[in-house]
Amino acid sequence: MAKKDESKGGVFKRILDKVEIIGNKLPQPVTLFAILMGVVLLLSWIFSGITVLRPGTGPDTGVEAEYIMVENLLTKEGIQRIFTSMVNVFATFPPLGLVLVVMLGIGVAEHTGMISVALRVFVSKVPKYLITFSIVVAGMVSSVAADAGYVVLIPMGAAIFIGMGRHPLAGIAAAFAGVSGGFGANFLPTGLDPMIAAFTEPAANIIDPAYTVNPLSNYYLMAASVPLVGLAGTYITEKIVVPRLGEYRPTGDLAEADATNDVKPHERKALKWSLLSILIVIALVAVAVVPENGLLRGEYDEVTGSASFRPFYDSLVPIMFIIFFVGGLVYGISSKTIKTDKDVYDMTAKSMSTMGLYIVIAFVAAQFVAYFNWSNLGSILAVKGSDGLEAIGFTGIPLLVAFIIIASFVNLIMGSASAKWALLAPIFVPMLMLMGYSPEVTQAAYRIGDSYSNILTPLLPYFPLVIVFAQKYDKTAGIGTLISMMLPYAIAFMVARIPMFIIWILLGIPLGIEGPIYYPPEGHGQPEEVRLEETYISEEQLADNTLYIDSF
Secondary structure (H helix, E strand, O other): OEEOOOOOOHHHHHHHHHHHHHHHOOOOHHHHHHHHHHHHHHHHHHOOOOEEEOOOOEOOOOEOOOEEEOOOOOOHHHHHHHHHHHHHHHHOOHHHHHHHHHHHHHHHHHHOOHHHHHHHHHHHHOOHHHHHHHHHHHHHHHHHHOOHHHHHHHHHHHHHHHHOOOOHHHHHHHHHHHHHHOOOOOOOOOOHHHHHHHHHHHHHOOOOOOOOOOOOOOHHHHHHHHHHHHHHHHHHHHHHHHHHHOEEOOOHHHHHHHOOOOOOHHHHHHHHHHHHHHHHHHHHHHHHHOOOOOOOOOOEEOOOOEEOOHHHHHOHHHHHHHHHHHHHHHHHHHHOOOOOHHHHHHHHHHHHHOOHHHHHHHHHHHHHHHHHHHHOHHHHHHHHHHHHHHHHOOOHHHHHHHHHHHHHHHOOOOOOHHHHHHHHHHHHHHHHHHOOEOHHHHHHHHHHHOOHHHHHOOOOOOHHHHHHHHHOOOOOOOHHHHHHHHHHHHHHHHHHHHHHHHHHHHHOOOOOOOOOOEOOOOOOOOOOOOOHHHOOOOHHHHHHHHHHHHHO
C-alpha cells in the first residue's frame, strides 16, 4: 500500500490529489465502459442523420462529394449488427491477442525467476541517476515493436523501481509516459512513419498532384525529441511523481520478493545461460531479416529501394513471445525451478490467471470502440472541431500550435492515429500549403498533438491494462490514480515539444529526409497557377482513406 507524502508539492500536489479522488469515484473500468456503450447508443439515436462533408471530397477538390453521417445503432439493422458482431469484435480487439501472446512468454520468464534476477543485476550495474531516464527513453524506442512496450516495459518499470526500494507506481508512470506520451519520438524508423505519410501525400495532392511525401520526412525532428522527452519525463518522475507517491511498503509475496535482493551464484549462472539462449534467438531472427531474401522480408519496396520489412514488423509479437519463453525456459532448467513440463504448464496458466480482469475489461472496451466507430460520432466531432479552428482565422505558427492542441483533444476520443489523420489531413495539409507551409510540417504538428494526450484518456485501448498493472501493487488504484500520475507528464511533454517544434521551424532546419519546412521550397507561398478545381484524389487513394476510417 502506498503512503503518500502529505508535506510536499504545494498547490499542484493538491490539484493532483483532487484529480485522483474525483477520478477514483468514477465507476470501475468495466462499468465505465458499459455506461459509455449505452451513452454512444443513445447519442447515435439522438443525432442520427447529421452529416458532414468528408474531407477531400466536394466541388473544390474535383472529387464527387461524399458525406459522413451519424448512424443510428438502435435501429433493427444496428441491433442485429451489435449482436452478430459481438464475438468477432472481442476476438479481433487488437490489444487482446498481443497482450495474451506476449504474457505467455513473460509468464515463464517471470515465474522461473529470470526477470527478477535480470532486473536485480540491471539495477546493480546501471547508475541510479540514469535508470529513470533509461526507462522513459526505452519506452519511446519500444514503438519499433508496435504496442509491445505496453505489455513488456510498463510492468518492468514497476519491477525495476521496487527492486531499488522505490514506489513501483512511479516506475509504471515513467514507462507509460515513454511508451504512450512520447509516442512517435524515436531514434529508429517505425511502422508509423509510412502509415502517416500514406495519408499526408494524397492530402497534399489536393493542391499539388505531383507532390510526394517521404516516409522519413519527420525523422530528424522525431529523433531529436527523444532526449528532450526523456529529460522531461525524468524530471517529472523524480520531482513530482516519486515525492507525491511517498514511501512504498510491500505486503505478502511482494514483501518476500523485496527481502531477497542479492543475486546468488546459481542464479547468476542460470541468467548467463538464459542470455546466451536469447542471443541465439536474436541471431536467428537477424538471419531471417537482414538478407534481401530472408524469411521475414517481403516484396520489393520502391520507397526504400529494398525488400520490405513488413513481415518482420508483423512478426514482432511472436518473436518477443519466443524470446521470453526460451529465455525463461533455459533459466528455469538451469536454476532447477523447472523440473518437468508440468512446471512450464503451471507457469503459463498462472500468468493467464492474472489477466482475468484485463480480459473482462477488454470485452467491454472492444464493444465500446466498435459502437463509437460504427456511429461515426468521433469522425464528425473531428471534422466539426477542425472547421471551428479554421473559422477562427489563425494563420502561420499560431495555426500550427492551435492544430496541435486540437489534435491532442481529438486524440481523447479517437485512439487510432490513422483514423484521425485520415480525417484531419485533407483539411489542414492543403490549408497550410496555401499559407506556405509544407505537408511535412503539418504532419509533424499532428504527430506531436497525437502523443502527449494518449496517457490521459481511458479510451486508449491499453489504459485498462496499465490500471491492472498498477493494482498489482496498490489494490485501490483506479482511473483517477493513473490520470493524476500522468497529467504532469502530459503537461511537461506539451510544454517541451511545442516550443521545440516552433524553434525548429523558425531556424529552418529540415524535419527529416526530404522534409522541407516551406511549400514551395523557396517559402514564397502558393503559386497563382495552382487552381483547386483542377486537382483530384484518385479513387484508389480515397478508398484507402475510407478503409482506414472504417477499420478504426
